[in-house]
Amino acid sequence: MIRGNAKQITRATRALETYEQSAFPGEPSLLQHDPLYAEALLTALLCDLEHYANHHGINFTSAISTGHSINTEEATDQTTYEVGDQVRLTRQSGRCGSIIGWTSPAPDVQPDYLVEVPGVPFVYAETAAHLTPAPPFPPTETSLGTITHANQAEQAYTSITAQLLSTAEPTHEILDQDRHRLLDALSSWSGISTTQLHEALTPPPRATATSCWPTTTNRSRVAPQEDTGNRARRFPPS
Structure with missing residues (x-):
């Protein structure tokens, strides 16, 4: 606005x-x-x-x-954004994300908008001068319905991926197709590669009684849980 x-x-x-x-x-x-x-x-x-x-x-x-x-x-x-608005970051290779909040050091200072980009483990802080409205997220048909927002797509992808291991055919194939469609839509919209998105959005495996600590095979999957918890407080390195 x-x-x-x-x-x-x-x-x-x-x-x-x-x-x-x-x-x-x-x-x-x-x-x-x-x-x-x-x-x-x-x-x-x-x-x-x-x-x-x-x-x-x-x-x-x-x-x-x-x-x-x-x-x-x-x-x-003078452009103002609200939480949930989808924006393009002009200084970050045109990546797209969603406004999740803002910080303002003083009443007469332009706020820094906090932008969450799918697949990125930190939050960008940019003034309105370095943001533009993002193109609409491409509507993506899934068995769960039509996904029209990046945040919905992230949640749906994570949920579907978690279900796959315990789902039998033919539902497994349907969900897997949904997952690939969501990944392609997120990648084309956000500017993040499908590989990076998959690694960031795939939920870590559940710990078992014989595997309570990260091993060489699952450490990279478990460690991001700490990043997820601190996501709103982490920023790109200067």
Whole structure:
């Protein structure tokens, strides 16, 4: 959601109203009543500003370009996100994830949004300037229903994988197909490889009476349980 800057809009309105009164003295203002008129007036103002810039040796094209860039940055900074929003991280190779919260060091400082990316064992902290809305998660048909959100897909994949060992045919094959469809959808949406997703989302094997401690064969599967518990507090290494 993008909120306009009230002070900037007020300043621009006053400038345009002053220009209108200078161009049409004594005439009632039409700025708030006719969008085409307002656009024509703004065009005339820009034209006069270019004459002014040329007269004083100012690079008008550069000024317009810089102003547009600043406006774009300000509009981005004013974007707000909510928990559950799906976003793309522009500084992280375009990876996509979901907002799970935010931190704000001070009231007048832009918050850092906490973004959870499927298959990544830590949480990214990014300002709105480095986030854009993510494309919709591809609807994925499964025996559990249609999955339309990345978080749903992660939960469904983990649940199905846990069921496979104790499920007989033909249900086993159906669930396995569901699992592969979910993995492909998560990978294409998030930008994380299917291998990394599989390793991160596959639940660890249950401990048995004769195997209470991690072994060389299951240590890598059990150790991530600690990461999962601390996921909301871990951040990428600087």
